[in-house]
Amino acid sequence: MVEHLREADDLQTQKTKDPGEDTMVETKEWVKRQFYGETIIDVQNLDFYYSKKQALQDVTIKIPQDGVTAFMGPSGCGKSTFLRTLNRMYEIIPGAKATGSILFEGEDLLKTDPVILRHKIGMVFQRPNPFPKSIYDNIAYGPRIHGLRNKKKLMSIVEESLHRAALWDEVKDRLKDSAFALSGGQQQRLCIARALAVFPKILLMDEPCSALDPKASDRIEHTARELAEELTVLIVTHNLQQAGRVSDNVAVFLAGGELAEFGPTTKVFEDPQDERVADYLQGRFG
Amino acid sequence: MTQNVHGHPDLKIRMKNRNIDRYVFFVLALASLVALGTILYFIFAQAAPFVGKLKIVPEEISTVTKWGENYTPTKFLDLFASRWSPASYKHQFFGMVPMIVATALITIAAIGMAVPFGLSAAVFVGEVGPRWIKDVFKTVLELLAAVPSIVYGFFGLIVIAPWVREHFNVVSGQNGFTAALILSIMALPTIASLAEDALHAVPNTYREASLALGATKWQTIWRTLIPSASSGIIGAAILGMGRAVGETMAVLLVAGNSAFLSWNLFDSIRPLTAGIALDMAESVHYSAHYHALFALGAMLLLIALVMNWTAEWFHVRLLRRQGIREG
């Protein structure tokens, strides 16, 4: 679905120095590109209910491919719920229902096989949740689901995933150790590596830094930016500064499950169209 | 049927979402219902033929003569006669009443003795005693509950029965009272443990409010906690009763087992469970006696189930107060 590109500026890459940080962050400006770029997920009129209570109201959004898109909003606004509809993880909750359509790869993912869907859309959770197995077995879990038994191939996938998650150097000598021997930040990167080991197109991150200290958070953010070069990263966060650092586009949900605004991050932060979004941003910043 | 996953040639999707595992486990889960259904079916199916089987009666009352003996068909009400002598020559009696009375006497006496001790233990361990005593207590209760009933029976026979005979001035130590004593020890773990749970479930705010008003700890326990926990405690007592009703080996060895109706706890009496066990060995398959024993079983099952459901009802009330619902 590549649309007219003639009017869009090319991808401008600027290196800006983030206030308060020592690292250089690449901010990609997609000034007009966002609506003409490739859409990877096309959400149309999504409603979501937990039994009788409505958590998402008529959400319509075209999520762009590649880069980091952040989803934010006040507590209980449905941003995590939204994320979980994308990989059908809400199905383990009794009484949860989603109506509308979400187009992905030409099909409505609300109606296709969720097991296959989850091979293409991976997820990292709020609290690190490694399995009670070794580091190696945690990461090899995904490939093994696909029936991969060859030890050499498994090892190469494990190594590659750990590199991509920026964890290889720290654990390369102790792959057989229990995953619980790692610190919180390391466990979360392990979970990222685990999710990457099935080579998804999209990685969902549900407030991945909320249980971590600032230094560990920082590393996760770094990893997210790097991963965004190869796949689409969708991140839910309640931390405005984090959203500013990490994301290219941002979607703001408001209480009740309404999508109030969506656009490039700098644009939304500096000049929000919706008054309530402006209030929200002000309240969090000021 | 296999597609490549984004990015890696070695990973081919093989897994599809099937539902068969759900059905397999469902069928396995039906085992409990099947077992229960089988039990209900067999007990009642073998009890029902009692009506219409033949029993021997004196000449005056008989309606059927066969081979010179006098027989008459059994009726349902025969089960509620006040005499049980299925093997006597002239006139067979199949009355459950002596055994029902015995069960009732022993059970009520047993629970009457067990509840005070169980409750005081629960209160002491939960509210009054030092912190470490709770774990010791729970372990002791678990070990007590683990003792097989025949060991309790043997213990009752060798140790308790002579003691009862001496101190209560009765002819034999094998009587309903000894059985009640043993049963109370056996029911103690259940009652104490559940009562402790019930007390634990009372919210701390009750305790704090009472103490803040100037009540002593004892007054708080006596006037506030125990009444609040009453549904749980009653549930515990009834569950203990259910266990006592179903107990066989212990009472078989110490209750004396005379089949005559008696309202005196210190007489030799025979509860339902012992009645079934004793006669089963000697009854002829498919005779009136055989079916009467299944009828005894049916009666026993009914009583036990009613108690279980009543206890469950109280327990649900307790859970509801905690804000939890069984799902």
Add this chain to the structure above:
Amino acid sequence: MSNDQLEIQKEQDLMQGRKKRSATQWTAFTLLGIGSLFGFFFLALILYWVISQGASAISWEFLTTAPSNLAREGGIAPMILGSVYMTGGALLVAMPFALGSAVWLSEYAWKGWWLRAIRVGVNTLAGVPSIVFGLVGLGLFVVALGFGVSLLAGMCTLAMLSLPILIRASEEALRAVPRSFREGSLALGATRWYMIRTVVLPTAIPGILTGSVLGMARAIGETAPIMFTATAFMMSNPWPHSLFEKVGTLPYHLFGLIKISQHYNETRHIQYGTVFVLMVVVTLLNLTAIIWRTRVRRKKAW
């Protein structure tokens, strides 16, 4: 009275009240303490009695030979074996159904009619008296299915009896597995069964095993269900030799020594010995399960 005197009177009344209340409390607590000791007291008494009377009967011969001379002499080895076979077999028969039920209840069941029905079934089964199991075992396994009074019939009857305990313990072990493991597995594209097989079950195994041990401990002491379905006293060949023949078991042997044998008083030492062995087995099994359970709880890294 003057104001001061009224004040003093009030204070004295208060002090009196307080003293009375604390005296009441003290009495009450002491009584409670004594009352709660009863459980400890009887446990200690029973243990002491079993050990003191029974230990003397134990010898290598006792544990390895068969009864002789109308069970007045010899040992109880065949009964130990018979009990072990019967309970082991019962566990083998019951475990697939118990584990299957536990998995369904914990992992698959939605809030529905069937869930409530099966829960009622399990709870009701738990309340059925053991002798009723014996009656049903007789009607179903011995007669209707034609197993006869046999080891097999006993195993099946005990399996039915153990079902509720095993289901409850297994379900508890499964529910103890944190939800986050399940979510992590599903999010990677595992099917429900794959998730259960690779994450939930391996984590729950210690708890399930503990439950099995407890189930076994309960079944091994049961007499009523096996009285007319499996076991016998003073058999010509007391060693367990066939699934379709009767077996000697520990609890029933004790019962036989007391009620069936004509030599009740002469066999006293054998009775104590049997009780001793039975109690040792049951207590060991229970303690193993309890200790294991505590260790597993402490070791949990999550």
